[in-house]
Amino acid sequence: KPPVVYEDGLQTRDFIHVEDVARAVLASLRRPAREPRVLNVGTGMATTILELAGRLARLCGVAVRPSVMRRFRAGDVRHCTADVSAVREALGFVARIGLGEGLGGLVEWARSSEARDGFERAERELRRRGLL
Numbered sequence: 001k002p003p004v005v006y007e008d009g010l011q012t013r014d015f016i017h018v019e020d021v022a023r024a025v026l027a028s029l030r031r032p033a034r035e036p037r038v039l040n041v042g043t044g045m046a047t048t049i050l051e052l053a054g055r056l057a058r059l060c061g062v063a064v065r066p067s068v069m070r071r072f073r074a075g076d077v078r079h080c081t082a083d084v085s086a087v088r089e090a091l092g093f094v095a096r097i098g099l100g101e102g103l104g105g106l107v108e109w110a111r112s113s114e115a116r117d118g119f120e121r122a123e124r125e126l127r128r129r130g131l132l
Contacts, residue, residue: 003057004119005066006073006132009050014042014081017097017105027091042082043095055100059107074131 024041053066087093126132 001117001119002064002067003053004123005049005053005068006071006076007049007068007078008070009053009066009068010048011076012046012048012079012081013052014045015047015052015099015102016042016082016095017102020095020097023096024087024091024093027093031091033090037086037090039087039090040082040084041087041093042084043099044082044084045099046079046081047099052099052103055103056107059103071132073126 020043021041024039028039050066050068057064084094123132
């Protein structure tokens with residue numbers, strides 16, 4: 001099935017690999033701050049949802065185009081990219097695993113897993129809560 005994309009697909013997100021998040025957490029434990037502070041952990045790179053969908057389709061070897069709904073979900077932000085300057089300064093942290101490598105690992109894992117489509121249930125829940 002084609003992936004469903006809300007809005008126009010040009011909204012952006014900062015996708016970071018879970019291994020990089022774990023490295024950042026470990027770095028914070030090894031080098032505690034003198035004063036508590038919030039550090040954004042991310043790549044600092046924006047990726048559109050349409051770009052993500054296209055990359056996943058190519059990695060899966062399928063010629064499928066996303067179904068762009070042009071509907072907005074309540075509370076969604078248009079662009080969300082981490083400002084990583086403070087985490088770089090405080091912990092020397094820089095994400096190491098790029099989006100392509102991370103998606104490749106995800107696709108490899110997914111091929112060995114059984115997929116269950118829960119989209120319709122999730123969309124019903126969004127509607128029930130007045131978020132769509």
